[in-house]
Amino acid sequence: MNQNTSLFARIVNGSLVLQIIGGIILGVILASVSTSAAGQVAFLGDLFVGALKAIAPILVFILVASSIANQKKDSHTNMRPIIVLYLLGTLAAAITAVVFSFMFPTTLLLATGIEGSNPPQGIGEVLNTLLFKVVDNPVNALMTGNYIGILAWGVGLGVAMHHASDSTKQMLADLSDAVSSIVRFVIRLAPIGIFGLVAATFATTGFAALAGYAQLLLVLVGAMLFIALVVNPLIVYIKIKRNPYPLVFKCLRESGVTAFFTRSSAANIPVNMALCEELKLHKDTYSVSIPLGATVNMGGAAITITVLTLAAAHTLGIQVDFMTAILLSVVAAVSACGASGVAGGSLLLIPLACSLFGISNDVAMQVVAVGFIIGVIQDSAETALNSSTDVVFTAAACEAAENKAKSV
Numbered sequence: 152m153n154q155n156t157s158l159f160a161r162i163v164n165g166s167l168v169l170q171i172i173g174g175i176i177l178g179v180i181l182a183s184v185s186t187s188a189a190g191q192v193a194f195l196g197d198l199f200v201g202a203l204k205a206i207a208p209i210l211v212f213i214l215v216a217s218s219i220a221n222q223k224k225d226s227h228t229n230m231r232p233i234i235v236l237y238l239l240g241t242l243a244a245a246i247t248a249v250v251f252s253f254m255f256p257t258t259l260l261l262a263t264g265i266e267g268s269n270p271p272q273g274i275g276e277v278l279n280t281l282l283f284k285v286v287d288n289p290v291n292a293l294m295t296g297n298y299i300g301i302l303a304w305g306v307g308l309g310v311a312m313h314h315a316s317d318s319t320k321q322m323l324a325d326l327s328d329a330v331s332s333i334v335r336f337v338i339r340l341a342p343i344g345i346f347g348l349v350a351a352t353f354a355t356t357g358f359a360a361l362a363g364y365a366q367l368l369l370v371l372v373g374a375m376l377f378i379a380l381v382v383n384p385l386i387v388y389i390k391i392k393r394n395p396y397p398l399v400f401k402c403l404r405e406s407g408v409t410a411f412f413t414r415s416s417a418a419n420i421p422v423n424m425a426l427c428e429e430l431k432l433h434k435d436t437y438s439v440s441i442p443l444g445a446t447v448n449m450g451g452a453a454i455t456i457t458v459l460t461l462a463a464a465h466t467l468g469i470q471v472d473f474m475t476a477i478l479l480s481v482v483a484a485v486s487a488c489g490a491s492g493v494a495g496g497s498l499l500l501i502p503l504a505c506s507l508f509g510i511s512n513d514v515a516m517q518v519v520a521v522g523f524i525i526g527v528i529q530d531s532a533e534t535a536l537n538s539s540t541d542v543v544f545t546a547a548a549c550e551a552a553e554n555k556a557k558s559v
Contacts, residue, residue: 170342171408178349186354193351196412199344202337203418208293210330210421212305214438217327219309221320229433229548233440236386236544237448243382244374244450245480248457249473251374257367257458258466259521296417298446302439331428334421341409341422348412352527364525367462371529374454375536379403383540387547391554398546402426402539410538411531416445419538426542432549440548444541451533452497453480455522460504463518469508479507497533498522 182189284292284299292300312319379399387395405426410419420442427437457480464471482504498519505515522529 171345174342174344174346175349175412178346179353181346181350182353189350189354192347193354195347196344196349196351197347199337199340199347200413200415200418202340202344203413203421204296204415206330206334206337207417207420208296208298208301210334210424211298211438211442212289212293212301213323213327213330214424214434215302215305215442216309216312217320217323218435218438219306220312220315220323229436229552230439232390232548232551233436233545234443236390236548237444239386240378240383240448240450240540240544241453242481243386244378244453245457246477247377247382248374248454249461249476249480251370251377252458252461252465252476253473255366255370256465257370257462259367259462259518298417298420298442302442302446306439331424335425338422338425345409345412352412364521367458367521368525368528370462371454371458371525372532374458375451375532378450378454379407379536379539383543387543390547391550395547399543401430402542402546403535405429406542407535407539411535414526414530414534416534416538416541419534420445423538423542427545430542430546432546436549437542437545440545441541444545445538448537448541448544449497450540451536452500454536455497455529455533456480456500456504459498459501459518459522460508460510463505463510463514464508467510467514469510471508479504482507498526498530 178189181192284297285303287295287297287300289300289304291297292304312323384395384399387398406419406423409422410416413419423441423445424437427441428434457476460480461471461476501519501522502512502515505518506512
């Protein structure tokens with residue numbers, strides 16, 4: 152009994168990253184040996200992602216409300232520099248995508264067969280949708296995973312309860328701790344969930360269909376890697392004045408890997424919250440910055456929208472000057488904050504970007520179809536970049552604030 156308990160304890164307290172890597176390897180092996188068996192374990196991945204999506208809205212709502220309600224008068228949340236970093240990162244991603252697209256111009260084999268999509272027809276519609284998300288019914292916002300609405304109601308309730316009795320504030324804090332405990336339990340199941348996700352992906356999709364889009368994928372993933380390994384570390388170094396790579400690699404390892412396989416920024420919010428807690432960041436800061444980043448920090452989306460739209464322009468022989476490409480890609484990327492934080496969310500912004508270049512909606516929807524074909528790689532890499540960057544920039548802003556306070 153003691154040996155069994157000791158083995159269980161070692162598993163629970165072992166390295167989550169190593170366990171996730173083990174899950175990835177086992178998933179690939181199972182899919183290689185038997186696709187039917189791999190399909191049968193797909194429900195493990197669905198359960199894991201479902202659990203993350205179920206707990207994330209409640210976690211965000213309770214944590215934001217509790218943090219603001221219990222916030223001390225002299226505390227600083229550092230939200231302004233974090234938002235600046237988010238915007239700077241998105242702009243850098245857009246510029247990088249334009250440079251890569253001009254250096255390696257790509258043409259598309261346009262595909263058809265994208266049904267059931269309802270892309271926005273213009274920036275006005277995107278902003279209108281965003282505005283109505285803010286005033287959404289709180290119950291509906293929790294049910295549908297509308298994080299803009301959840302943030303708005305969480306902030307509102309927190310401000311209103313800032314003047315409540317100490318016992319009420321403590322109740323909120325205890326509820327926040329309880330939800331966080333559930334999150335930690337769900338995250339410990341990540342190796343099992345990712346095992347199911349990897350097995351199902353290799354069994355059903357494979358990578359044979361991606362061969363025809365090799366150059367497009369190389370441009371997309373190359374731009375995202377350049378942002379993750381060069382641009383983001385440079386921004387962080389300027390902010391904290393020390394070697395940024397230990398922080399960057401830790402975030403990529405513990406947030407990016409999980410996000411790569413869940414392909415959902417919303418589902419990865421609990422993972423990022425737990426990572427911020429492990430990094431000992433200010434709870435009042437990350438409880439707001441992480442869900443906000445999952446909605447508005449769209450560096451990966453900027454790359455996807457820009458590269459695919461410029462690829463469509465190259466395919467049609469449309470001449471686009473460099474500065475116009477940057478301007479329009481930034482507009483499209485900023486508009487992406489109105490899209491949901493789910494798999495493939497950024498692809499539906501492509502018709503909007505294409506319309507700004509004068510590309511017809513019929514062609515644009517074929518580009519979206521190409522995006523779904525390569526989505527097994529493109530959307531995974533995009534989500535990994537977006538989600539890990541949320542923690543990178545939050546941690547950088549918190550450390551910069553601490554350094555400034557110490558120097559005063």
